[in-house]
Amino acid sequence: MIVRFWGVRGSIPSPELPSQIRSKISAILERITADDLASQESRERFLAGLPPWLFGTVGGNTPCVTVGFDDPEELVVFDCGSGMREMGIAQSKERPKTSQYHVFFSHFHWDHIHGLPFFNPSYDPSVSIDFYSPMKNLETSLQNQMTSPYFPVHMESMGCRKTFHFLEKSVTLKDVTISYKKMNHPGDSYSYLVNDGKHRFIYATDTELSAADFMKNDENTAFFQNADLLVIDCQYTLGEAIEKYNWGHSAFSLAVDFAANWGIKHMVLFHHDPTYNDRKLFNILQSARWYTERMNIKGIELTLAMEGLEIRL
Numbered sequence: 001m002i003v004r005f006w007g008v009r010g011s012i013p014s015p016e017l018p019s020q021i022r023s024k025i026s027a028i029l030e031r032i033t034a035d036d037l038a039s040q041e042s043r044e045r046f047l048a049g050l051p052p053w054l055f056g057t058v059g060g061n062t063p064c065v066t067v068g069f070d071d072p073e074e075l076v077v078f079d080c081g082s083g084m085r086e087m088g089i090a091q092s093k094e095r096p097k098t099s100q101y102h103v104f105f106s107h108f109h110w111d112h113i114h115g116l117p118f119f120n121p122s123y124d125p126s127v128s129i130d131f132y133s134p135m136k137n138l139e140t141s142l143q144n145q146m147t148s149p150y151f152p153v154h155m156e157s158m159g160c161r162k163t164f165h166f167l168e169k170s171v172t173l174k175d176v177t178i179s180y181k182k183m184n185h186p187g188d189s190y191s192y193l194v195n196d197g198k199h200r201f202i203y204a205t206d207t208e209l210s211a212a213d214f215m216k217n218d219e220n221t222a223f224f225q226n227a228d229l230l231v232i233d234c235q236y237t238l239g240e241a242i243e244k245y246n247w248g249h250s251a252f253s254l255a256v257d258f259a260a261n262w263g264i265k266h267m268v269l270f271h272h273d274p275t276y277n278d279r280k281l282f283n284i285l286q287s288a289r290w291y292t293e294r295m296n297i298k299g300i301e302l303t304l305a306m307e308g309l310e311i312r313l
Helices: 016-033 040-048 083-091 139-146 219-224 238-243 250-259 278-294
Strands: 001-005 064-068 074-078 102-104 128-133 163-167 171-173 176-183 189-195 200-204 229-233 266-268 302-305 310-312
Touching: 001 102, 040 139, 064 083, 102 176, 102 278, 139 163, 219 238, 229 250, 229 302, 238 250, 250 266, 266 278, 278 302
Parallel strands: 074 102, 102 128, 128 163, 200 229, 229 266, 266 302
Antiparallel strands: 001 064, 001 310, 064 074, 171 176, 176 189, 189 200
């Protein structure tokens, strides 16, 4: 199972501003010395030693995460944020080409669907796309964003073979089972569990964790217990989560508590606030790691979701 991140921001795309790039360049120049420029080796060593918030970027695209398996011609996609455009460009260069996409939606807020019209493979007649959602308005929700006056190209113009599935139970794709669970979010949002018989991956964006998510009942245990990898909404600090109660997103510290409660091995902080720059996001990651130490939480690996990140299970 290979999990790849194409879009990791929440709410709205947030590319880096020219002022932010200039600030990074300025900070790098302040650190450099003549010795760092002496040779190719010293220059590479200097770049490798820069903090990650300076050398590179978390990315500004909205949610899109893929899961690949042994068959390269099939791919599971979670959400169609603006990161889906980047994924489509990358897919066009892959060989063998993916010809079957299984697209699962957490919900239909703009930041989770607005990349679909720009997904190049959807205009290819040799491609099949199966869309899945526990929400009954799946097809109309996707069609409505591609109608006048909102968009000039209608969904009927997509030449791929399209099939829409209303989820009433888990679905099995070859040897992989994908199940879902309703989470706490305005208008509802759904998390997904991918189980290939060897590993368990959970995609849990746009959720405001509550006491009910920590309860050790049969439903929660079957879904969350001992997952190998959890991608979870960590949009806020604790103070912001209190201030923005009932907005539908979680604090990173509460997500850590949640992962510890369910014995999750690896947690990825996801759905980053569009107002946070790279430095703040890496500070949040550091704070989350400090929190696990302070609370004596053992056995959880913490990672910050970044565009281009790939995790193999």
